[in-house]
Amino acid sequence: MLSIKDFSAMAHLSAQTLRYYHAEGLLVPARVDEQTGYRSYTFDQVQDAMLIAVLRQAGLGVRQVRQALDEPDTADALLREHTAQVQRRREEQDEALRTARDLLGARPEPCVRRTPAMTVVSKPAPVTPPGHDQQEWDLTETVLKAATDDLVATVRQCGATPTGTPWRVIAPGAASAAGRPLWLVRVAVLGDPATWATGLPPLAEVREYGAGEELSITMPGRHSMAKYCTAIGRLLAHPIEGGFLDIGRMRHLVHEDGVEFRAPIRRLEGPT
Numbered sequence: 001m002l003s004i005k006d007f008s009a010m011a012h013l014s015a016q017t018l019r020y021y022h023a024e025g026l027l028v029p030a031r032v033d034e035q036t037g038y039r040s041y042t043f044d045q046v047q048d049a050m051l052i053a054v055l056r057q058a059g060l061g062v063r064q065v066r067q068a069l070d071e072p073d074t075a076d077a078l079l080r081e082h083t084a085q086v087q088r089r090r091e092e093q094d095e096a097l098r099t100a101r102d103l104l105g106a107r108p109e110p111c112v113r114r115t116p117a118m119t120v121v122s123k124p125a126p127v128t129p130p131g132h133d134q135q136e137w138d139l140t141e142t143v144l145k146a147a148t149d150d151l152v153a154t155v156r157q158c159g160a161t162p163t164g165t166p167w168r169v170i171a172p173g174a175a176s177a178a179g180r181p182l183w184l185v186r187v188a189v190l191g192d193p194a195t196w197a198t199g200l201p202p203l204a205e206v207r208e209y210g211a212g213e214e215l216s217i218t219m220p221g222r223h224s225m226a227k228y229c230t231a232i233g234r235l236l237a238h239p240i241e242g243g244f245l246d247i248g249r250m251r252h253l254v255h256e257d258g259v260e261f262r263a264p265i266r267r268l269e270g271p272t
Contacts, residue, residue: 001031001040011049018049024062026052026069059086099221102258108231110217110238113262117211118188121160123151123204125168125183131225141223144168145254148185151204158199161190167251167262186251213265215245220258231261243267 008015021027022039027049029039048069055065060082068075125147129136148166155162166187193206200206215235219227235245246264253260 002043004029004039004041007041007046007049010043010046011053013049013053021049021052024066026062026066058082095221102220108217108219108234110215110235112265113214113216115209115212115214115262115264118163118209119190119193120186120207120209121151121155121189121200121204122184122186122207123147123154123201124171125185128181128183130181134224137224138222141254144183144185147183148187151185152187154201154204155187155189155196158196159191160193160196162187163190164188165253165255165260167253169249169251172248213267214251214262215240215265216260216262218255218258218260223252223254223259227259228261231259235261235263240265 002010004015004018008018011018013021018027018029018039022029027045030042030045031040032038033040052065052069055068058079060068060078064078064082068078126143128140128143131137131140148168152162152166164187166185168183168185171182171184189206197206215238217231217234219231221227232247232250235250236247238245243265246266250261250263253262
């Protein structure tokens with residue numbers, strides 16, 4: 001029999017960790033002295049300790065390790081699922097590092113952009129979560145991307161030509177019964193609507209927009225509540241001479257390297 005001290009040295013696990021594994025039922029000593037409470041292990045248990053240590057180093061929780069040990073037939077599926085989770089976390093961390101470098105390297109600044117006259121096809125998107133946390137924002141992005149892709153495909157099927165980057169807006173003054181935001185996805189289209197608009201689904205709408213100005217700011221990385229609020233704050237803080245910002249009609253344009261927020265500039269009429 002091996003004392004907990006000797007077993008700890010062989011397994012490269014502290015005595016405290018061994019006591020914890022015992023309490024969790026992961027690695028039960030071969031013998032526990034009823035009078036002193038001293039734990040003793042067998043040499044064969046070193047292999048069990050090694051396996052537990054490897055699984056823990058791989059990031060599995062105690063419950064997952066116990067399942068892998070108690071149900072060997074499910075271990076392979078468990079590891080595959082965990083591997084996928086680790087990969088997603090790595091991708092999120094890589095994306096966060098890229099965003100951090102962008103934000104630290106050059107602070108996003110608003111700029112005025114000219115917007116040409118355009119024909120726009122608009123369609124309501126499915127109701128999305130309120131966006132209380134990043135998981136809800138990610139789900140919203142998934143829903144809106146699918147709705148945008150569907151709109152672009154529908155426009156093409158009608159014989160029209162989408163142009164530029166599609167965007168989405170929060171429907172003015174609209175909300176679902178549960179208080180969730182209602183979105184509209186939009187895309188600019190080339191060509192005369194008379195030749196293709198009749199093929200659009202009932203909820204789709206075609207509108208003509210005149211040329212104008214927008215105040216734009218691009219936040220690197222994926223969409224989030226913090227970036228959305230930061231963008232609004234930076235846009236509203238930017239001085240506009242002879243006009244005001246229509247923040248309620250702000251457009252969200254998702255690019256490969258970030259999200260661009262554009263709000264129309266309404267010019268005040270001069271004295272007559």
